[in-house]
Amino acid sequence: MTTHDDTASGARDGAGRGTVNRRSFLAAAGAAATTTALAGCIGGGSDTPTLNVITWEHYARDDVVEAVESAVDVNLEITKSTSSADMFSGWQSGQDEQYDIAVPNNNYVPRFAEAGLVEPAPLDDLDNYPNIYEKFQEFTDGQLSVDGTPYGVPIRFGFYGYGYDSRDVPEHEESWSVLFEGVDGVDLNGKVALYDNHFKAMTAAALHLGYNDAFEGDRITLSESQLEKVKSVLVDQKQSLLSSYIAGDASFVKGIKKGDFHVGHSGRMNLTNMWIDGNDWVEMATPKEGSMSWFEAAVVSKQTDHSDLAWEVIDEYIAPESGATLAREGHAPSVNPQTSEHLSERRNELYGSIDPSRLDGMIPFKAVENEDAWRSVWEEVKTA
Amino acid sequence: MAGADADANGTRTPESGALQRIFGSRRTRLAALLAPSGGLLVALLLAPLSFMVALSFARIGDAYEIIWEPSAANYAALFDGTPFWTTPFFQSLTLSIGVAAATTLVCLVTAFPVAYALARRERGRRIVLFLVLLPFFTMYLVRVYSWYLLFGEGGVLNDLAALLGVGPVGAFDFGIPAIVVGLAHAQFPYMLLTLYAGIDAVDFELVEAARDLGASRVAVFRDVLWPLTLPNVVAGSLFVFVPAFGAFVAPQFLSGSTVLMVGQLIAGRVESYNIASASAAATFVVVLVAVAFGVAVRYARLGASAGGEQ
Amino acid sequence: MAATTRGRLLSYALTGWTAVVLAFLWVPLVFIVALSVAENASTLFPFEGLTLAHYRATLADEELLRSVANSFSIATLAAAAATAVGVPGSVALVRYDFPLSGAFRVAVVLPMVVPGVVLGIGLLIYLRTVLDVTPGFVPTVLTHAVYGLPFVVLLVSARLAAFDESLEEAARDLGASPLEAFRDVTLPAVAPAVAAGFLFAWIRSFEEFVRAYFVSGTTDVLTTTMYAMLAYGTAPRLNVIATLVLLVLAVVLAVAMNVGDVVGAVTAGE
Numbered sequence: 019m020t021t022h023d024d025t026a027s028g029a030r031d032g033a034g035r036g037t038v039n040r041r042s043f044l045a046a047a048g049a050a051a052t053t054t055a056l057a058g059c060i061g062g063g064s065d066t067p068t069l070n071v072i073t074w075e076h077y078a079r080d081d082v083v084e085a086v087e088s089a090v091d092v093n094l095e096i097t098k099s100t101s102s103a104d105m106f107s108g109w110q111s112g113q114d115e116q117y118d119i120a121v122p123n124n125n126y127v128p129r130f131a132e133a134g135l136v137e138p139a140p141l142d143d144l145d146n147y148p149n150i151y152e153k154f155q156e157f158t159d160g161q162l163s164v165d166g167t168p169y170g171v172p173i174r175f176g177f178y179g180y181g182y183d184s185r186d187v188p189e190h191e192e193s194w195s196v197l198f199e200g201v202d203g204v205d206l207n208g209k210v211a212l213y214d215n216h217f218k219a220m221t222a223a224a225l226h227l228g229y230n231d232a233f234e235g236d237r238i239t240l241s242e243s244q245l246e247k248v249k250s251v252l253v254d255q256k257q258s259l260l261s262s263y264i265a266g267d268a269s270f271v272k273g274i275k276k277g278d279f280h281v282g283h284s285g286r287m288n289l290t291n292m293w294i295d296g297n298d299w300v301e302m303a304t305p306k307e308g309s310m311s312w313f314e315a316a317v318v319s320k321q322t323d324h325s326d327l328a329w330e331v332i333d334e335y336i337a338p339e340s341g342a343t344l345a346r347e348g349h350a351p352s353v354n355p356q357t358s359e360h361l362s363e364r365r366n367e368l369y370g371s372i373d374p375s376r377l378d379g380m381i382p383f384k385a386v387e388n389e390d391a392w393r394s395v396w397e398e399v400k401t402a
Numbered sequence: 403m404a405g406a407d408a409d410a411n412g413t414r415t416p417e418s419g420a421l422q423r424i425f426g427s428r429r430t431r432l433a434a435l436l437a438p439s440g441g442l443l444v445a446l447l448l449a450p451l452s453f454m455v456a457l458s459f460a461r462i463g464d465a466y467e468i469i470w471e472p473s474a475a476n477y478a479a480l481f482d483g484t485p486f487w488t489t490p491f492f493q494s495l496t497l498s499i500g501v502a503a504a505t506t507l508v509c510l511v512t513a514f515p516v517a518y519a520l521a522r523r524e525r526g527r528r529i530v531l532f533l534v535l536l537p538f539f540t541m542y543l544v545r546v547y548s549w550y551l552l553f554g555e556g557g558v559l560n561d562l563a564a565l566l567g568v569g570p571v572g573a574f575d576f577g578i579p580a581i582v583v584g585l586a587h588a589q590f591p592y593m594l595l596t597l598y599a600g601i602d603a604v605d606f607e608l609v610e611a612a613r614d615l616g617a618s619r620v621a622v623f624r625d626v627l628w629p630l631t632l633p634n635v636v637a638g639s640l641f642v643f644v645p646a647f648g649a650f651v652a653p654q655f656l657s658g659s660t661v662l663m664v665g666q667l668i669a670g671r672v673e674s675y676n677i678a679s680a681s682a683a684a685t686f687v688v689v690l691v692a693v694a695f696g697v698a699v700r701y702a703r704l705g706a707s708a709g710g711e712q
Numbered sequence: 713m714a715a716t717t718r719g720r721l722l723s724y725a726l727t728g729w730t731a732v733v734l735a736f737l738w739v740p741l742v743f744i745v746a747l748s749v750a751e752n753a754s755t756l757f758p759f760e761g762l763t764l765a766h767y768r769a770t771l772a773d774e775e776l777l778r779s780v781a782n783s784f785s786i787a788t789l790a791a792a793a794a795t796a797v798g799v800p801g802s803v804a805l806v807r808y809d810f811p812l813s814g815a816f817r818v819a820v821v822l823p824m825v826v827p828g829v830v831l832g833i834g835l836l837i838y839l840r841t842v843l844d845v846t847p848g849f850v851p852t853v854l855t856h857a858v859y860g861l862p863f864v865v866l867l868v869s870a871r872l873a874a875f876d877e878s879l880e881e882a883a884r885d886l887g888a889s890p891l892e893a894f895r896d897v898t899l900p901a902v903a904p905a906v907a908a909g910f911l912f913a914w915i916r917s918f919e920e921f922v923r924a925y926f927v928s929g930t931t932d933v934l935t936t937t938m939y940a941m942l943a944y945g946t947a948p949r950l951n952v953i954a955t956l957v958l959l960v961l962a963v964v965l966a967v968a969m970n971v972g973d974v975v976g977a978v979t980a981g982e
Contacts (some may be wrong), residue, residue, distance in 0.1 A: 648827020
């Protein structure tokens with residue numbers, strides 16, 4: 019069954035980072051060590067402090083920046099990233115001194131905390147935090163915490179499934195297995211795309227194999243033999259159905275339009291965008307094993323000089339109005355249900371309003387136990 | 403050349419204070435000439451490479467800190483497979499060598515006749531060189547992007563093939579042929595310019611003489627032209643092979659990410675902050691390249707027309 | 713008779729082959745230029761009409777233009793630095809016999825042969841861990857200066873080696889100091905090579921991606937911005953920027969080839 023339901027997704031853990039920030043040229047030309055201080059002076063021209071944020075592209079849209087800047091007395095310098103892994107390795111290589119806030123995917127928050135890069139989240143001080151879905155408050159206490167201390171605050175979320183070209187692929191029972199075994203009666207050899215991301219591709223394979231238990235608890239755990247199985251499923255798929263591993267949203271849209279593939283691993287956000295552009299032939303599938311769901315969580319650098327302000331900004335990202343603006347720009351729902359009051363009916367129908375029962379059925383992204391083993395498996399798949 | 407300035411304290415005319423002190427003796431003059439470039443190379447090339455080598459013997463702790471306990475474990479892990487050639491590192495290494503060799507061969511075969519024509523003909527030489535150099539100066543990322551749009555099952559090349567009533571053509575899909583085309587396009591001018599410099603320096607009266615004595619074209623090529631230009635062939639090949647070997651952008655875009663060349667493998671390990679194992683892989687690669695370079699240097703005149711993709 | 717016919721055929725074949733190769737080199741460029749004015753900016757089929765909308769959008773994109781300005785400054789400073797240190801280094805290589813000159817010669821060429829991924833990553837970790845320097849503008853300039861150094865040294869030292877040193881000797885016999893003799897006699901003679909070296913270093917820096925990707929930190933350069941555009945799929949502006957860069961470089965190269973005999977300097981390396 020095909021459903022245009024209330025899911026949304028962002029799939030941006032792609033191949034790399036792109037920094038397209040608005041830091042002034044003068045600041046950049048200054049000695050690197052003093053850029054943060056300089057940006058403070060040049061950015062505002064007043065006493066308004068400047069916060070540097072590394073995050074996804076939608077946060078850099080003018081409407082979102084203006085919404086936050088008008089609510090909190092602050093200048094925002096947004097650097098666009100395309101990968102949580104890059105955010106982490108960047109901060110671990112010293113960018114924690116340059117940025118005040120990062121918004122990685124939830125599964126990277128424990129990493130930031132364990133590396134000692136970020137400060138605990140003062141949840142009690144955040145006005146909007148008590149209003150977010152209870153489910154996400156549970157996540158904060160669970161997978162976003164290390165040793166009982168929470169380090170991140172959820173902002174937006176969405177679901178992963180796969181999109182398909184209904185001109186080539188008939189309606190079918192929607193399952194992750196379609197990505198690995200195809201659809202009966204349709205030749206999908208070389209016509210399926212998976213994300214070029216060890217985490218997304220391997221979790222899809224694990225759900226296809228029925229390893230739902232692995233997703234209980236605060237970390238995803240696959241045993242060694244399960245990892246072996248995941249690997250062989252991915253290698254088999256690569257040698258038969260796979261068209262390409264896609265780097266991100268743009269590659270999905272481009273590839274399915276070009277006809278490079280007919281079925282592609284995707285978040286709902288891509289499909290919403292395509293529908294708005296009039297491509298009604300593309301359908302979103304919601305696999306019966308459960309949709310993987312992502313969410314973003316904001317963290318604050320230990321090195322920041324503006325800790326309170328940084329948390330104020332994060333609080334604003336989940337405020338009813340600014341949160342709705344962010345949802346509108348990215349076609350992805352906010353974790354704060356009050357945002358739906360500020361979205362049109364059409365937008366609520368497309369992505370804004372989420373039935374809480376859907377949240378119970380979702381399988382959230384989580385940090386992975388034994389990340390290195392996952393990475394090795396992925397390298398082996400890529401070189402197979 | 404050496405000893406041209408061998409007059410120790412070779413000031414022949416009185417010079418003013420500081421300059422005289424600096425350029426007064428041969429030794430201080432040499433030091434002043436070498437210090438800037440030497441300093442830059444030591445600080446930003448040799449030091450980082452040395453540090454990378456050191457890091458390849460360390461490991462990364464649970465809190466992502468560097469733990470300096472010397473061990474060769476990172477190197478052992480590169481080949482820790484049964485059998486050893488099944489490891490991702492070894493696989494990506496052999497793939498990179500294969501792709502780089504194919505790229506070099508394509509460049510050599512396509513560039514040699516053009517270089518010959520350029521060297522032998524005055525007419526149109528400047529315009530041809532201009533037409534060769536301009537694409538070469540265009541941004542590499544853009545050219546890769548362009549090939550990305552041209553290749554692929556639904557790419558423009560296949561669209562054209564469809565207009566002509568053939569295809570889809572498998573070779574126009576993303577994959578290793580597309581990578582080789584993209585890399586060959588990027589590296590071609592290095593090969594061409596190096597070959598051109600070599601052929602241009604050949605004394606063609608020798609060639610004419612051999613022809614007059616009845617030698618066939620093939621024989622002349624084999625016995626005269628090829629041996630005389632061999633050093634340039636080696637140099638040109640090196641300047642194509644090495645960057646292609648370390649390529650990182652082209653394989654990502656032009657294979658649909660279905661392959662992993664060694665540059666991608668290293669970058670992936672850095673992205674996941676496995677910087678110690680990345681350093682081991684990178685050190686291994688640098689040593690391989692250095693050996694190839696050392697061998698080539700013995701044969702090649704490393705001419706001016708040199709460079710690298712990345 | 714048969715021999716000349718064959719000679720003529722061979723000559724035609726060479727011309728034909730050159731044309732084919734040139735076409736191959738130009739296919740991607742023509743394609744990009746065409747896309748920069750095409751309504752549908754990612755493919756020519758089906759062709760949907762011409763537009764200047766992508767140009768307007770590009771010229772209104774302040775962030776993109778700022779990254780162009782950054783790349784321009786970085787390339788200029790890096791090429792200037794490479795030339796400033798590379799010319800004396802070339803003189804040392806050609807005119808002096810010193811211990812480790814072989815090692816120096818190899819070290820100068822090394823930036824060209826160490827894969828960019830390796831050097832970029834090595835530099836990033838080294839800057840952070842050892843020097844405690846944050847990636848950014850200055851590290852990118854210095855990294856690109858090292859990258860441009862081989863072009864300067866190879867071109868300038870080749871020209872220096874071909875230069876008749878007795879001219880400089882003569883000037884000194886006439887009373888010029890070594891510095892004056894170099895400035896007034898040798899430098900003008902090698903100036904085309906210096907200019908070519910600068911130009912090469914400049915272009916290499918301007919289009920360099922992998923090293924900048926690692927060491928540019930929060931400073932946007934054109935190539936990292938382009939990479940992000942590819943990832944986010946906002947490619948129409950990429951076609952436009954590439955076209956504009958191509959036009960500017962075509963003019964610069966044409967001038968350089970006519971005034972400075974760059975090609976001579978580039979190819980007369982032996």
